[in-house]
Amino acid sequence: MAATKKKTQRSPEQGEKAMIAGILEGSPEAVGVAVIRLSCGCRKMAAVSLAGEPASKIIMYRDQAESVCAQCKQDNGDYMRVTEQFISWKEPEPDEKTRRTISAKVLGTTEDLPN
Numbered sequence: 001m002a003a004t005k006k007k008t009q010r011s012p013e014q015g016e017k018a019m020i021a022g023i024l025e026g027s028p029e030a031v032g033v034a035v036i037r038l039s040c041g042c043r044k045m046a047a048v049s050l051a052g053e054p055a056s057k058i059i060m061y062r063d064q065a066e067s068v069c070a071q072c073k074q075d076n077g078d079y080m081r082v083t084e085q086f087i088s089w090k091e092p093e094p095d096e097k098t099r100r101t102i103s104a105k106v107l108g109t110t111e112d113l114p115n
C-alpha cells in the first residue's frame with residue numbers, strides 16, 4: 001500500500017478560527033461570533049452583541065474556496081443542512097447567565113451549555 005503523501009494540511013477549524021478573529025476585529029461591539037456549520041462544509045457566521053443582536057452581516061464562506069458551494073448559492077445555507085451551531089466567545093467571555101441568554105436568543109438553544 002502506498003503511503004499517503006499528503007502534507008499536513010490546514011484544517012477547516014483553523015480557517016474557521018481565522019474567520020472568527022477577523023469578524024471580531026471588524027465588529028467592536030461583538031461579544032462573540034455565531035458559527036453555523038453546514039453538512040456541505042460551508043459555514044455561516046455572524047458577530048453577536050451583548051444584547052444578543054447581530055453585530056455584523058451574516059458571512060457565508062467555504063474554507064479554502066473562493067465561494068460557497070452550488071447548493072448554498074441556491075438555498076443560502078438552509079437550516080435543514082445545519083450540522084452544528086455554537087457561539088465562539090470573545091475573551092474575556094461573558095458570564096454564564098449572559099452566555100445562555102445570548103445563545104438562546106441567537107441560536108434558539110442552550111444545549112451546548114451545562115445547566
Ligand SMILES: [Zn+2]
Pocket residue numbers: 038040041042068069070071072
Ligand atoms: Zn455549501
